[in-house]
Amino acid sequence: MSSKQVVILLGPPGAGKGTQASLLSEKLSLYYFETSKILEQSFKSFKGSDSIEIDGQQYYFQDQSDKWKKGILCDPPFVTYLVKEKLRDLEKRGEDIVLAGSPRTLYEAKKLMPLLEELYGKENIKTVLIEISPEESLARNSKRRICSLMRHPILYNQETKDLSHCPLDGSPLVKREGLDDPAVIKVRWKEYQERTLPIIDYLKANSFNLNKVNGEGSVAKVFERILKTSGLKE
Numbered sequence: 504m505s506s507k508q509v510v511i512l513l514g515p516p517g518a519g520k521g522t523q524a525s526l527l528s529e530k531l532s533l534y535y536f537e538t539s540k541i542l543e544q545s546f547k548s549f550k551g552s553d554s555i556e557i558d559g560q561q562y563y564f565q566d567q568s569d570k571w572k573k574g575i576l577c578d579p580p581f582v583t584y585l586v587k588e589k590l591r592d593l594e595k596r597g598e599d600i601v602l603a604g605s606p607r608t609l610y611e612a613k614k615l616m617p618l619l620e621e622l623y624g625k626e627n628i629k630t631v632l633i634e635i636s637p638e639e640s641l642a643r644n645s646k647r648r649i650c651s652l653m654r655h656p657i658l659y660n661q662e663t664k665d666l667s668h669c670p671l672d673g674s675p676l677v678k679r680e681g682l683d684d685p686a687v688i689k690v691r692w693k694e695y696q697e698r699t700l701p702i703i704d705y706l707k708a709n710s711f712n713l714n715k716v717n718g719e720g721s722v723a724k725v726f727e728r729i730l731k732t733s734g735l736k737e
C-alpha cells in the first residue's frame with residue numbers, strides 16, 4: 504500500500520478550487536490534477552468523428568465539447584474514462600495528487616473514489632469542501648481571468664484589476680472562453696447544486712475524510728484554513 508496522498512477539493516464555481524490546488528501543488532509538491540484541463544486538451548486534439556465506447560455506448564468528442572462550451576457538465580462516463588486513465592498513470596509514477604473539479608457528479612464519485620482508495624488507501628485521501636455564497640460565486644467568476652500561456656488563474660482584486668499580463672510568465676491575460684459569462688455561470692451553479700453536492704452525502708456514507716472550509720476571504724486565509732482543517736503539513 505502506498506503512503507502517497509490525495510487531496511480532493513470540492514466546491515461551487517468560483518470557490519477558488521483551482522487557485523488553492525495550485526498553492527497546494529507548489530507548497531506541498533502535489534501533482535495538480537485538473538479535470539478541466541484534461542477535458543480542454545482532449546477537445547483541442549480530437550478529429551471530427553472521434554468517439555470512445557464505454558459500456559456499449561459511443562461518446563463523441565464533438566458532443567461533449569459542445570456541452571462543455573454551454574456550461575453543461577460532460578457525460579460522466581466520458582469524463583470518468585479520461586480521468587481514470589490519467590490517475591492510474593500518475594500512481595505508477597508515484598505522484599501525490601491534488602484534484603480540483605473532479606469528481607463532479609455522484610456517478611464520477613462512485614467510480615473514482617473506489618479507484619483512488621485502491622491506488623492510495625482511504626486513510627491517505629482527504630476531501631475538502633470549499634464553501635461560498637451564490638452571489639460571491641457570480642461576482643468572482645464574471646471578473647476572473649487566466650493567463651494565456653500557463654492558465655495561471657488571476658483573481659480579481661485591487662492589486663490585479665489593472666494587470667494586462669501574467670506576473671509570472673508575462674503572457675497576456677484572457678477570459679476563459681464562454682465558461683465565465685454570467686449566463687453560463689448561472690447554469691454552472693445549478694449544475695453544481697443538483698449534480699455535485701450529492702457527492703458530499705456519498706463521502707460521508709462511505710466514511711471518507713471530509714472537511715468543510717469557508718471559502719470567502721483572501722486566498723492566503725482560505726489556504727491556511729485548508730491546511731488546518733485537513734491536517735496537511737507544509
Ligand SMILES: [Zn+2]
Nearest residue numbers: 650653655669
Ligand atoms: Zn501565467
